[in-house]
Amino acid sequence: MAKFGQSDDLQGAEFFEANLRGARFVESDLSGAVMRGVDIQGADIDAPWLAEPGASLTVNGVEVAAYVEAELNRRFPGRADRRAEDPDGLRVAWAKLEQTWSATIERVAGMPEGSADVSVDGEWSFAQTLRHLVHAIDLWFGRSILEREDFHPLGLGHAADDALTEKPPYAEVLEAHAGRFAMVRDFIATVTPAELDTPRKNPHGPHPETTRSCLHVILGEGWEHHRFTTRDLNTIEAARVIPRGASDAPVL
Numbered sequence: 001m002a003k004f005g006q007s008d009d010l011q012g013a014e015f016f017e018a019n020l021r022g023a024r025f026v027e028s029d030l031s032g033a034v035m036r037g038v039d040i041q042g043a044d045i046d047a048p049w050l051a052e053p054g055a056s057l058t059v060n061g062v063e064v065a066a067y068v069e070a071e072l073n074r075r076f077p078g079r080a081d082r083r084a085e086d087p088d089g090l091r092v093a094w095a096k097l098e099q100t101w102s103a104t105i106e107r108v109a110g111m112p113e114g115s116a117d118v119s120v121d122g123e124w125s126f127a128q129t130l131r132h133l134v135h136a137i138d139l140w141f142g143r144s145i146l147e148r149e150d151f152h153p154l155g156l157g158h159a160a161d162d163a164l165t166e167k168p169p170y171a172e173v174l175e176a177h178a179g180r181f182a183m184v185r186d187f188i189a190t191v192t193p194a195e196l197d198t199p200r201k202n203p204h205g206p207h208p209e210t211t212r213s214c215l216h217v218i219l220g221e222g223w224e225h226h227r228f229t230t231r232d233l234n235t236i237e238a239a240r241v242i243p244r245g246a247s248d249a250p251v252l
Contacts, residue, residue: 048224076100076227082219087191090215094188097222098181104226105174107233116170120232124156127170129229130177131156136221137180140214141187144200152176184218 004010050057050065051072057065073080078096081089108116108126116127124132135155142148154168154176196212 046228051220051224072227076223079223082223083216085196085212087188087193087196090188090191090196090212093219094185097219097226098185100226101177101181101222104229104233111233111237115236116173117167118236120235123228123232126229126233127167127173128156129225130173132158133222133225134176134180137184137218139203140217140221141180141184143203144209144214145187145211152180184215188215 047057049055050068055065055069056063057068078093078100081093081096084090084093117125119125119128131154134152135157138151138155139157142151154173191211196210196215198211200209200211200214202209
């Protein structure tokens with residue numbers, strides 16, 4: 001099976017009558033790709049950036065990005081509030097995100113022991129997703145807003161490959177996640193309009209940020225990763241996947 005990585009530049013490549021059946025594109029840039037006369041039955045596209053304002057995706061001449069966005073907002077009540085502008089709106093938005101994650105954590109608690117560490121198709125497990133949200137809050141809230149450099153040791157960033165092999169006690173992961181969510185909640189509870197407009201450093205580059213935009217990033221991370229983990233939990237339950245050691249059932 002051919003495999004292409006960062007060292008392979010396929011920009012502008014043309015695939016003519018090529019058989020790409022079952023091909024998998026992970027974290028790949030397909031922006032501006034043009035497909036004509038293609039068979040995409042059963043194709044599964046996950047593109048978080050379609051949620052960005054002005055995003056575009058055309059299928060058979062129909063712009064579908066807005067339809068996808070509206071459907072996701074319907075499926076995940078509270079998601080539509082993630083770009084609230086004023087303090088009251090942000091407080092409502094954060095409360096809805098917290099309630100959603102609390103319900104999902106309860107869902108996992110009712111699944112077979114060890115389910116939080118099950119990875120579906122190479123994606124992060126539920127526990128790893130919680131750890132990533134800890135890292136995201138430390139980055140966009142701790143560093144950008146509070147101007148702190150300390151990061152929780154259980155936080156999981158995109159480049160933390162070594163941390164992927166670690167399985168810290170799930171109770172500690174839950175504690176870290178709850179603690180970071182509480183930090184944001186306490187901040188938003190007293191934030192003022194003037195504070196929301198305060199300039200902040202972008203932890204990833206020169207693009208200017210404000211307190212408001214940093215909070216928007218955190219809210220966006222919370223909702224997108226909740227969508228990912230809901231997808232995978234549905235797969236686990238549908239396949240009745242039980243963690244290895246709990247039974248003879250397979251692990252995805």
